[in-house]
Amino acid sequence: MGSSHSYVTDPDAFATKVKETDDKSSWKSYDYVVVGGGTAGSVLASRLSEDPNVSVLLIEAGNSYEKDFLTQIPLAWPQILKSSIDWDYQTVNQPRAGDRQHSVPRGKVLGGCSSINALIYQHCSTEDFDEWERLGATGWGYKDLYPYFIKSEKYTPSPDHPGVVSSDHGLDGPWKTTFADVPRIHNVLIDACEELGVKRIDDFNTPKGQMGVSTFLSITDHGKRDSAAIAYLTPTVLKRPNLTVALSTVVERVLFDESGSEPHAVGVEVSKSAEAPKYRVRANREVILCGGTIASPQILLVSGIGPEEVLSKAGIKVVKDLPQVGKNYYDHISSGPICIRAKPGYSLDFLNSPIQAIGAMLQWFVFGKGPMTELAAPGAAFIRVDDETLPYSSNSSSDVPLRANNAGPNTPDLEIVWFPLVIGGFGIKTPPGIYGATMGPVVLKPESSGTITVESPSVYDKPVIDPNFFASENDMNVLVRGVRFSMRVGRANSAKNVFEPKADSIDTKDFFYMGDADPDRITDEEIKEYIRGHCSAAFHPTSTARIGASPETGVVDPRLRVFGVKGLRVVDASVFPNQISGHPAAPVVAVAERAADIIKEDAKA
Numbered sequence: 001m002g003s004s005h006s007y008v009t010d011p012d013a014f015a016t017k018v019k020e021t022d023d024k025s026s027w028k029s030y031d032y033v034v035v036g037g038g039t040a041g042s043v044l045a046s047r048l049s050e051d052p053n054v055s056v057l058l059i060e061a062g063n064s065y066e067k068d069f070l071t072q073i074p075l076a077w078p079q080i081l082k083s084s085i086d087w088d089y090q091t092v093n094q095p096r097a098g099d100r101q102h103s104v105p106r107g108k109v110l111g112g113c114s115s116i117n118a119l120i121y122q123h124c125s126t127e128d129f130d131e132w133e134r135l136g137a138t139g140w141g142y143k144d145l146y147p148y149f150i151k152s153e154k155y156t157p158s159p160d161h162p163g164v165v166s167s168d169h170g171l172d173g174p175w176k177t178t179f180a181d182v183p184r185i186h187n188v189l190i191d192a193c194e195e196l197g198v199k200r201i202d203d204f205n206t207p208k209g210q211m212g213v214s215t216f217l218s219i220t221d222h223g224k225r226d227s228a229a230i231a232y233l234t235p236t237v238l239k240r241p242n243l244t245v246a247l248s249t250v251v252e253r254v255l256f257d258e259s260g261s262e263p264h265a266v267g268v269e270v271s272k273s274a275e276a277p278k279y280r281v282r283a284n285r286e287v288i289l290c291g292g293t294i295a296s297p298q299i300l301l302v303s304g305i306g307p308e309e310v311l312s313k314a315g316i317k318v319v320k321d322l323p324q325v326g327k328n329y330y331d332h333i334s335s336g337p338i339c340i341r342a343k344p345g346y347s348l349d350f351l352n353s354p355i356q357a358i359g360a361m362l363q364w365f366v367f368g369k370g371p372m373t374e375l376a377a378p379g380a381a382f383i384r385v386d387d388e389t390l391p392y393s394s395n396s397s398s399d400v401p402l403r404a405n406n407a408g409p410n411t412p413d414l415e416i417v418w419f420p421l422v423i424g425g426f427g428i429k430t431p432p433g434i435y436g437a438t439m440g441p442v443v444l445k446p447e448s449s450g451t452i453t454v455e456s457p458s459v460y461d462k463p464v465i466d467p468n469f470f471a472s473e474n475d476m477n478v479l480v481r482g483v484r485f486s487m488r489v490g491r492a493n494s495a496k497n498v499f500e501p502k503a504d505s506i507d508t509k510d511f512f513y514m515g516d517a518d519p520d521r522i523t524d525e526e527i528k529e530y531i532r533g534h535c536s537a538a539f540h541p542t543s544t545a546r547i548g549a550s551p552e553t554g555v556v557d558p559r560l561r562v563f564g565v566k567g568l569r570v571v572d573a574s575v576f577p578n579q580i581s582g583h584p585a586a587p588v589v590a591v592a593e594r595a596a597d598i599i600k601e602d603a604k605a
């Protein structure tokens with residue numbers, strides 16, 4: 001059974017050291033072994049352990065978020081990237097996306113990505129989930145998930161947003177949302193988008209959908225991050241005698257009993273490092289993988305579940321040939337930064353001055369207020385590339401052929417997200433003394449999809465991530481429209497007193513190249529060249545262990561059970577049947593909430 005104290009890190013406390021005579025009846029055991037204490041894993045461990053009659057072990061590779069204070073400061077997440085709490089994956093070289101590798105950050109810490117992400121809360125489009133159902137994920141339509149969005153959320157209304165209807169939100173859930181303060185440039189950008197023809201809406205998170213321009217809801221509580229771990233694994237929950245949370249422990253593989261007609265997951269093997277002793281722990285009922293879009297398929301593969309050709313090549317014994325494992329990797333891709341010059345006094349660029357930055361940090365520490373409580377991306381326009389009322393066309397290029405790709409008529413396929421400061425790109429430091437806003441067009445429904453594979457049987461060897469960016473030229477063409485739209489935002493009449501694009505500067509090395517260039521003179525090919533050099537993933541990969549109607553189309557069935565394997569489920573962003581048209585953290589939490597109910601129901605059956 002579980003330990004009575006909060007976290008354990010010594011495997012002797014919850015698992016059994018592997019000996020030469022391996023008798024699984026002697027392993028320490030729990031009813032449910034949840035692998036990965038990230039966004040979904042935190043929700044699941046909390047909900048499953050509500051029943052005092054079941055024991056739950058949650059195993060997380062990273063440590064507690066409490067060890068890293070930057071995780072608590074909303075605006076500090078970019079500083080966390082590439083730190084010890086980021087898995088810091090890299091894709092393989094992307095020949096059509098700048099012929100380079102791309103960063104794929106993932107949280108290696110309790111709370112997972114919800115402990116390091118940009119804190120945007122968004123349901124996404126109602127039609128996204130209805131499309132899931134059409135793809136075979138019976139029971140995963142918006143009507144099925146909406147109650148779980150409501151169940152998970154605790155929304156605190158803001159006097160600055162009187163148009164938001166509280167009853168569209170959850171008010172009693174564990175996960176706190178509210179509207180953060182915004183810098184002045186944010187409202188300038190909203191006005192500019194409205195002038196260009198985008199409908200202003202009060203709230204992205206209602207059953208009416210998210211088409212339009214608005215302010216993002218923030219996943220914060222009194223100026224601090226509210227990760228899934230903070231919200232769901234509270235001190236009270238951690239005191240439950242039937243819940244054990246094991247940290248700094250890596251799950252190496254799932255263990256199977258292969259004596260029956262189908263392999264049966266009976267537990268997992270864990271260790272502290274590749275060289276350290278191995279331990280085993282038994283799952284009386286189920287092993288539930290919550291490792292996320294990259295690690296869940298990786299763990300399946302190194303455990304022998306996946307496409308036979310991938311397993312054989314990596315020297316892994318095949319337990320179950322399951323062709324879809326690691327396929328259908330869909331990530332949102334962004335053009336890279338489109339920086340628009342602005343007058344000083346509107347943006348957060350003042351934080352580039354070390355003195356101002358220290359002042360802002362002090363303000364956060366002492367009062368829990370100030371710019372560090374704000375969202376790095378406070379708003380966006382969600383639009384469609386086939387909307388003929390929007391100013392995508394240009395005198396300099398004939399319109400490129402384009403397919404709109406979305407889940408339905410009320411669903412966007414292009415997001416123009418913005419950052420209220422000048423961002424030169426990942427890892428590029430912006431010098432003090434320049435001011436502006438950065439627009440980031442994002443393809444919401446990429447046609448290109450890629451794979452996660454492995455090249456060795458060790459979970460300690462990083463998986464091979466190939467998003468296959470721009471395999472479909474349509475994704476590139478969507479971004480060309482997004483870039484031109486962003487350039488026109490910088491030239492909107494309503495923003496004339498704030499934005500100052502230089503008349504057609506052509507210094508291609510300048511931060512402001514794209515914001516300065518004239519949208520009616522720059523060609524599509526020049527924009528594409530810029531995109532190839534600057535594009536970056538938006539860190540929303542999904543679908544590598546997706547729900548499907550059969551093993552030909554998916555990895556798990558609609559009750560999240562791995563096809564052809566007993567006692568094994570997957571619950572995280574990897575089970576999304578398809579990419580969704582927005583930011584995925586809230587849908588991941590809703591999926592995990594529903595999964596907990598499914599698992600409880602199935603236990604009774």
Ligand SMILES: Cc1cc2nc3c(=O)[nH]c(=O)nc-3n(C[C@H](O)[C@H](O)[C@H](O)COP(=O)(O)OP(=O)(O)OC[C@H]3O[C@@H](n4cnc5c(N)ncnc54)[C@H](O)[C@@H]3O)c2cc1C
Nearest residue numbers: 036038039040061112113117118119120251292573583585
């Ligand atoms: C920088 C960044 C910014 C983002 N911004 C936003 C945003 O603003 N809004 C939004 O909606 N979404 C955002 N996202 C995406 C969103 O946070 C994720 O899609 C979502 O949180 C993923 O949840 P998950 O449960 O699938 O995986 P995760 O939260 O990644 O959880 C997986 C967990 O499994 C653990 N794990 C992995 N392998 C093992 C192993 N072998 N043994 C034990 N444990 C293991 C990991 O350490 C991790 O804790 C962002 C993501 C990033 C990286």
